Amino acid sequence: MLRVYPFFLAAAWVTIQLSIYTTVLGLICGSLGAAARLSRSRILRFVGAAYVSLFRGTPALIQLFILYFGGPQIGIQLDAFEAGVIGLGVNIGAYMTETIRGAIVAVDRGQSEAARTLGLSRSETMRKVILPQAARLMIRPLGVNINALIKGTALVAAISVVELTYTAQRYIGSTYKPFEMFLLAGVIYMVIIYVTGLAISWLDRRARIS
């Protein structure tokens, strides 16, 4: 049993890296998605809406399979880790699009009216008045997205990324202890999620005070 710990630690590191890269990519996709959804251009609004309904309306696992197994057929060659990050990141980005958009539209209309009345342009109003307020509103709901994303990284075991879930499965074969293996993986996920949750609460509190 003891000899599996180093492998689980290495796997936990892979899960953490996956989570970080996916969060970054998700935030990028989410910001672009929200910008598109709120754009004045009808075409961009449509693109944003299509992105959200496509990626929220189909299983993330299918999206991963299409990218990893189907990708080579259309000339996209990715290793499993890359496919995992891109697949999960673009997927969670669709959820983050809605989170970010929701926070922006939740800022009181009077705020942009006051800014526009002073003579600020649309983009100045967005940058100086709306986004600073929306940023505070979106920390917690983005935390929920990130929580889902960390758990979602387990999916990439299915495309053989050697992360926690995959590692647990692999050592069942040699240890014959599925209960312990999955329990161990579960505990490590919990620690990662717990620490992330603390970080998000801290950010949220800080944003509120200042």
Added chain:
Amino acid sequence: MTDKPFIDIRHAAKSYGALEVLKDISLQVRKGQIVAIIGPSGSGKSTLLRAINDLDPLTKGEVWLEDMQVNKPLPPRQYERHINQMRQQIGMVFQHFNLFPHLTVRGNITLAPKMLKRLTEAEANALAEKQLAHVGMLDRIDYYPSQLSGGQKQRVAIARALAMEPKVMLFDEVTSALDPELVEEVNLTMKKLAEEHMTMIIVTHEMRFAQDVCDRVLFMDQGVVVEEGPPEVIFRNPQHERTKNFLRKHLQGNAQ
């Protein structure tokens, strides 16, 4: 009295679908004049006021400030630049203050001048201090809006608008959301502006204030100006039945 109008609203009309909110309203305001708009709720007072800086665009009609048309028909990009220019010259204060909660009082006041007039930090600070002293709020310069009373918020909102050195100030029921004991401090601030000959259009439900401060009173109902004139006439000797009815309700309890 042959002065050219400072603000000139020509045949303003506005509809939301089939609902006509403003029906062919024309209004000229001279420089330094103080106009009160009164009338029942839903009569179109806010819509008219918000048409002046194009916050609620008119369906038909023109708004002029001196020799510039505010709602000039222009292609979108040019219009955006034009309207931002115009709005810098038209201050507006809202019922619910709309202060920026993430900025201090200082930040609220300096934001627009720094961005739009390219003031340095020092110049902007001097401006903020001057405007806050003017509304009696200098000692709160580093507070956040959430730390202020309603009356104080509204005075800061007035200072914020004044910091752009507008030619006109528009007030939309700025004391309606205040506790009664906080109304006076805001009214006094507006009176002070009146004494300095700021051109003002004031939507209000406070008849006494309108009577004391304004040169002219407009009574609006259902999207039209029913009657207008100097306060003595409108309040003492209204001609229209609708005006009389409205005033009967709203002058109760007000000392005459």
